[in-house]
Amino acid sequence: MSIYSKELEVAELAVQRASILTKKVFHEKAKGTVSKDDKSPVTIGDFGAQALIIQAIKKNFPNDEVVGEEEASTLRDDHKLRDQIWALVEGTKLADAEAEKVLGGPVESVEAMLDAIDAGNSAGGSRGRIWALDPIDGTKGFLRGGQYAVCLALMVDGDVKVGVLGCPNLPIDDSAPLAADAGVDQTDAEGKGVLFSAVSGQGAVSRPLGTAGLGKGQPIHMKPVNDITQATFCESVEAGHSSHGDQHAIALKLRISKPSVRMDSQAKYGSIARGAGDIYLRLPTSATYQEKIWDHAAGDLIVREAGGQVTDTLGRRLDFSKGRTLAENKGVVAAPIAVHDHVLEAVKEVLSKK
Known part of the structure; x- marks a missing residue:
């Protein structure tokens, strides 16, 4: 065993x-x-x-x-x-x-x-x-x-x-x-x-x-993304959970023209882990909001074990050791390892202008 x-x-x-x-x-x-x-x-x-x-x-x-x-x-x-x-x-x-x-x-x-x-x-x-x-x-x-x-x-x-x-x-x-x-x-x-x-x-x-x-x-396994302009983004349905405007700006920077798929829950993590989608972004809508650990712990591991990388918008691994919230993290960027840095760079550029 x-x-x-x-x-x-x-x-x-x-x-x-x-x-x-x-x-x-x-x-x-x-x-x-x-x-x-x-x-x-x-x-x-x-x-x-x-x-x-x-x-x-x-x-x-x-x-x-x-x-x-x-x-x-x-x-x-x-x-x-x-x-x-x-x-x-x-x-x-x-x-x-x-x-x-x-x-x-x-x-x-x-x-x-x-x-x-x-x-x-x-x-x-x-x-x-x-x-x-x-x-x-x-x-x-x-x-x-x-x-x-x-x-x-x-x-x-x-x-x-x-x-x-x-x-x-x-x-x-x-x-x-x-x-x-x-x-x-x-x-x-x-x-x-x-x-x-x-x-x-x-x-x-x-x-x-x-x-x-x-x-x-x-x-x-996550799907290899050979052409990032053809990638499929996943994001939250609720605008209060993730900034749709910032997501759109990041998509434009990466020259992704396909509309993002909006869906609730950690079903997004599962979807990209098996290659049905490619990238999941959860972008901060408030400077003070802290993500709850139960909203990310299972999905974070499943994506990483499927060949992905999961960080916050500053490139830090999600830290589940700080209590009931991800107190040391801001937002989520999940993508195949090969393109994660490229996506993260676009995220940082867009969010730095706010």
Whole structure:
């Protein structure tokens, strides 16, 4: 068995099981949405997926910490919402007894569900084993019927060692090109649903996102970019997440004429890792904003293991050891190693003029 093989298996199965739950909610018109203090939306799917994943982590690795996006105080006060989520959590399992056994079985009670959600309260940091979890990355995309991802990564002493992304609305086929409308009006119909994963030093893999045990995986690699003018850019849908104007200026500098593909979540990392897209930029919209580690940890590792380079807009590696945010980084530039420096130079030139 290779190093981190158990962690990888638990993470892949946990994300797969949580994705079954999120798909149920995705098909509902009413998703039990509430607003957090920062005005961002959270759904019953976010809470349920976080409970399922943290329960699996704690059953298998009881001493590990988790940095999770959600917490359960709202649910402890709102019993109707709590009961909606419990019905989802109680009714979600893998159609494979051995896979369920690996995860430690079902969540045992409502109180255990709430405790699991609240166990995502780690402060993060540079010491020990800490998981970074985003139960639904791209909640706005999830709500509007676009792309979203269930994201989980293990950091050991601040370094990402295992990363998993469940992307229910991306095509299984790694060779499928990234269409301009990939971020809107999506479904998880037949032929959709992919699970990306990577272990540090062992490459990156994709496999169909199933409902039982793990499907057959195959290695993925970033596509060589021989002519950067023909590259495909990925960027966030929300202008508040990444500066669309700066992205356009960078594309002009690189003489890229194709319109960028706008899609939510770390599905962008997975898409470029398998060569469906080429470059992912997340450009700062505020001098004070700090990216959350759960929004990048899994995707960062998967892209690097697929032959890419991921830095911030100043060329620094993303530093996941500073707590719950990427406090020492500004923005993200992800591209194949061979062209990353060229892209980064264009990014620096455009941003230096602001």
